[in-house]
Amino acid sequence: MNPRNALNFSGGPGALPETVLQQLSEALIREPVTGLSVLGISHRSKWFAEVVDELEANILGLLGIQRGYQVLFLQGGATQQFSMIPMTLLRGVSAPAEYLQTGYWSQKAIPEARREGPVRVLWNGQPEQYQRLPQAYELASAPDAPYLHYASNETVEGMQFQYVPGLDSVPRICDMSSDFLSRPCPAERYALIYAHAQKNIGPAGVTVVLLRDEIIERVPDNLPGFLDYRAQANARSNFNTPPVFAIYTMLLVTRWLKQDIGSLSAMDQINQQKAQRVYAQLDASNGFYRGRARREDRSLMNVSFNLATPELEQQFLRSAEAAGLSGLGGHRSVGGLRASLYNAVTLAAVDTLVSFMADFAHQHRHAAPG
Numbered sequence: 001m002n003p004r005n006a007l008n009f010s011g012g013p014g015a016l017p018e019t020v021l022q023q024l025s026e027a028l029i030r031e032p033v034t035g036l037s038v039l040g041i042s043h044r045s046k047w048f049a050e051v052v053d054e055l056e057a058n059i060l061g062l063l064g065i066q067r068g069y070q071v072l073f074l075q076g077g078a079t080q081q082f083s084m085i086p087m088t089l090l091r092g093v094s095a096p097a098e099y100l101q102t103g104y105w106s107q108k109a110i111p112e113a114r115r116e117g118p119v120r121v122l123w124n125g126q127p128e129q130y131q132r133l134p135q136a137y138e139l140a141s142a143p144d145a146p147y148l149h150y151a152s153n154e155t156v157e158g159m160q161f162q163y164v165p166g167l168d169s170v171p172r173i174c175d176m177s178s179d180f181l182s183r184p185c186p187a188e189r190y191a192l193i194y195a196h197a198q199k200n201i202g203p204a205g206v207t208v209v210l211l212r213d214e215i216i217e218r219v220p221d222n223l224p225g226f227l228d229y230r231a232q233a234n235a236r237s238n239f240n241t242p243p244v245f246a247i248y249t250m251l252l253v254t255r256w257l258k259q260d261i262g263s264l265s266a267m268d269q270i271n272q273q274k275a276q277r278v279y280a281q282l283d284a285s286n287g288f289y290r291g292r293a294r295r296e297d298r299s300l301m302n303v304s305f306n307l308a309t310p311e312l313e314q315q316f317l318r319s320a321e322a323a324g325l326s327g328l329g330g331h332r333s334v335g336g337l338r339a340s341l342y343n344a345v346t347l348a349a350v351d352t353l354v355s356f357m358a359d360f361a362h363q364h365r366h367a368a369p370g
């Protein structure tokens with residue numbers, strides 16, 4: 001057990017389970033099935049085809065999906081999906097695609113979509129500094145929209161949808177990069193879900209795309225092969241050399257979820273307890289810690305908060321580092337502080353963070369008048 005690594009609250013790349021890191025460290029030298037280093041196994045091997053099959057089955061199994069969907073493992077991160085989605089569904093279409101602009105990441109997807117076709121921003125939280133998410137009644141979706149795009153968890157601002165927005169008749173597309181496999185998800189209500197691995201389920205280099213068969217049938221014929229969901233599906237995620245190591249890591253993470261944690265409901269219960277303990281500390285601090293998001297929209301994955309002054313925040317970060325706690329700085333776009341509580345962050349780690357926060361507030365309370 002590496003005690004420093006156990007206290008990593010980074011927003012991404014995020015913490016991975018200790019048992020997965022142990023298996024990876026062995027597999028770097030000798031992957032147990034092949035006897036080869038995982039970094040030197042061919043992507044055309046039977047072993048790798050079995051890794052992809054098992055990983056796909058694990059993801060579908062954890063989400064409870066029986067049929068009608070494919071799982072792709074692509075490169076280019078979530079950012080490439082910002083473009084691949086409108087290239088596939090918006091070229092030559094006259095009705096606007098609908099986008100929810102709820103924070104830093106969902107906002108990044110919008111200019112990429114505008115390159116491909118018309119976009120209607122159905123809700124924009126920027127005038128309110130992205131401190132809240134829309135409520136269902138605020139979203140006037142058009143029944144003929146080609147699709148609705150949103151992010152289930154705004155990683156920077158620390159806000160997470162607690163309901164599924166949009167009309168079931170409009171294909172629903174969701175960026176779940178920072179909360180995929182953190183809780184049960186009604187996946188059948190989505191046409192396409194994507195999540196890069198590096199927040200919650202693996203290292204950078206691979207992005208999961210779960211999509212309905214109908215989406216694959218609608219891919220235009222003139223896309224570059226690399227950006228074509230059909231070509232990628234036909235190649236079984238082996239269109240060109242895939243990131244074998246990142247995909248193998250994700251397999252180990254899904255095995256950990258199934259075997260050690262048990263299910264996404266069990267994972268959710270742990271994640272709820274973790275978040276509840278940190279938010280309880282914010283709320284009990286008499287305004288010393290100031291949560292960024294409206295209470296109803298608080299994220300279980302990313303707790304974004306501020307102190308009275310940027311100087312005090314810097315002091316918090318220095319003291320946290322000295323106490324062995326890493327990754328607590330806020331995103332460069334908003335500053336402040338952020339504790340990311342991804343799946344691999346343990347309850348024990350959260351308890352250490354919470355008692356550090358209580359001590360820090362006690363010592364510095366005089367610095368925060370009012």
Ligand SMILES: *Cc1c(COP(=O)(O)O)cnc(C)c1O
Nearest residue numbers: 077078079105151155177178196
């Ligand atoms: C981090 C993040 C991204 C950016 O992903 P890349 O893989 O770096 O392109 C996109 N969406 C969300 C929700 C994120 O948290």
